[in-house]
Amino acid sequence: MQWNKLFAIFDQMGKKSLITQARIIDTAMDLFLEKGYDGVKMQELADRAGVNKGLLHHYFNNKQTLFNTIFSEAFNQLFGKIGSILAAASTLEEKINAIIDSYFDLLLANPRLPVFVLFELNRDPAYLEKMFTNERLPLFIRGLQHGNSHITRQKAMHIILTIVSLSVFPFMARPIVMKITRGEAGFVRLINERRPLVKTVVKNLIKAL
């Protein structure tokens, strides 16, 4: 992002501050996703965002508060869409394909998302208490079961876990996969080849269950 140009334009409009906070959040998102909570230094964040270090404390009281903002956003990007897809009225196969497509699109644009979220959750599972309300997961399962009463709770869990495993893991292993495909282009090609394959695998799983 070429912040300097945008910055100058907004500055002339006298609305610098309007985008300052947004720019901090935008930069923090990049940086935390790359390095995790402990790897990010406030000074580096300020430099990359093109703002003074003191401003970080003006907008967000401290590092933890800023991180919480980013983590919530990342978590919701990663798990928010499943809920709405499952809640929508459509066939089981349509729902499943929609989830798979949604993950592939999201992670092609932002591949670091899952490693970041799962690393931080692993480091401190307390984050989960704030994020995953207890109503959220039964909702997923009921979304799958709706109109498909033969799917038990247990089977629904295995189906969801299979979908997410197959869709998300290749992006988490991206550095390794890119070593095999020798570069970004090959990675994208392999991923897009995988998209229909994952759909088929899940369809066959449901038949077998």
Next chain:
Amino acid sequence: MQWNKLFAIFDQMGKKSLITQARIIDTAMDLFLEKGYDGVKMQELADRAGVNKGLLHHYFNNKQTLFNTIFSEAFNQLFGKIGSILAAASTLEEKINAIIDSYFDLLLANPRLPVFVLFELNRDPAYLEKMFTNERLPLFIRGLQHGNSHITRQKAMHIILTIVSLSVFPFMARPIVMKITRGEAGFVRLINERRPLVKTVVKNLIKAL
């Protein structure tokens, strides 16, 4: 690990130092896997290992060197066994089931392994250059193809990626899965239920390919 007791015994034998280094490595493995490179402080590591902070620098020159030791070990635990299984003389199905079982056993004992390795690889892919020699991956693929010449290089990659995705991801998402299963016991039950399911899914994938 109850280091204090072992420590006292070896101390009486005058062989304290023999296990000191091993204890540091053991503790560092736990700590780095939990918090990642940037999250670990040398003081905390020394305290947990029951040794003086200065000793860490005596055995390993600096934090980075100690970390490299741990990372190599973790990486090899995670990817070492695939190679030897694939190289062994057995049928395709036997190889695949052996890999799946190997992952489930390894990760039931040490669930943090994959998140740690992939987070650190994501943070600095340069680690990969030292770990993944260029001969390693073609070897995996040829291992799968051996005696099954109908499997193209491309198909082999998808098969391996599917096996690893299905075997490893549930452990990476462990905090979330444990929230659903309400505790460790439920998690282990779900995982063991999954083991044969993963084998079936992969078998069906190969038929479909």
Next chain:
DNA sequence: GTCTATAGGTAGATAGAC
């Protein structure tokens, strides 16, 4: 090999001028 003391640098956070 093991410990204490401390150097040297950097982290997050605050105070106050503009």
Next chain:
DNA sequence: GTCTATCTACCTATAGAC
């Protein structure tokens, strides 16, 4: 809202006694 200067705490690493 923005910037400079600075405080306090902590981190890695080293020096040197035992």
